[in-house]
Amino acid sequence: MNTDNHRQDVELARCTRLLNHGPVTIVTSQHDGRANVMSASWAMPLDFDPPKVVVVIDSHTLTRRLVEASGVFGLQLPAVAFARQTLAVGTSNGVEIDKFAAFDLRTFRGRQIDVPMLADCVAWFECKVIPDDAQRHDLILAEVVAAYADSRVYSHNRWHFEATPELRTCHYVAGGTFFATGEPFEVQATPPAVTGSSAPQP
Template sequence: MDVTRKNVDLSRATRLLNHGPVTVITSAHGGRSNVMAAAWSMPLDFDPPKIVVVIDSRTLTRQLIEASGVFGLQLPSVGFARQTLAVGSNTGEGLDKFAAFELETFPGQKIDVPMLVGCVTWMECKVIPDASQRHDLFIGEVVAAYADSRVYTDNRWHFDDPDLRTCHYVAGGTFFATGEAFEVEPAPRAAQA
């Protein structure tokens, strides 16, 4: 299936994570690359756009990110959940996860990291050096963001195809698909006392 990746305005990039989905992190340095799932990520700031992700100090992904200073953050769809579980359940030490799980990639726009076909959004991030890394937190400035136009256009999600919904990881191989959208009218402002 032909996927059209459309750039997302960087001032709106953090909207891609606002609903709390599981993410997949890609990294590369010195001829090695790796991919891992990360359930703990969130938007941090708008201008410039920043995200936070937790990456354990014992992982190959962590080593590669610390060496390169960059990483890719992608949102997998329901149709990519099996691969998400696989890359999150296996170590990259001694295993080429891209080959083992037949993951198709394409090059990043602004960073030298493989990005995953099969996801619905992609963010390319540069690490902002910070003392929080000793707590396994990485702050990344989003330098490029793009999304599958079948699910994200005009700064809005639209999940018409159930297989293209983002997902949320719980534990033990259990995921939840992002649910139905609904809107409410804002409450009137309360009178100031």
């Protein structure tokens, strides 16, 4: 899955839309010549302007140590075609092995941060940590300083996976089980019913 020629900038003011549907994410980090990569299911948008995200990273992990030391991290969205690697980096120990080499992960350098980004994902956030007391609870708050996505499945601030099912984002359950992002559908808001009563409404 080659995304090199399809990475297009996403407007920062709207970049949190990339996360609205709750996909599994992958965190990359680096400090003082040491790099690591881990999957993270608990990541969500927090604010719009400037855009912010929250990611849960256990305080005992190598990734957490690298993120706290560098103050930056990469957050990316894997697709169905990358599910095997997503599981692998989430179930192996970065202290014991170099996951990038062990799982043959292609990377490129971040634009605004000095962190390896995974080339074979479909969306990317470059993030700078915002110091906050919430970090005592394994939460990392960060400002998004750059965002881009694979134009084959994201454009005009919307996901469109219909033509490329292997590029659908993933939702992790447990035990190696994933769900692919499903088919989109739209509804129109129903106007409130008129009761005919003259009594004041709350």
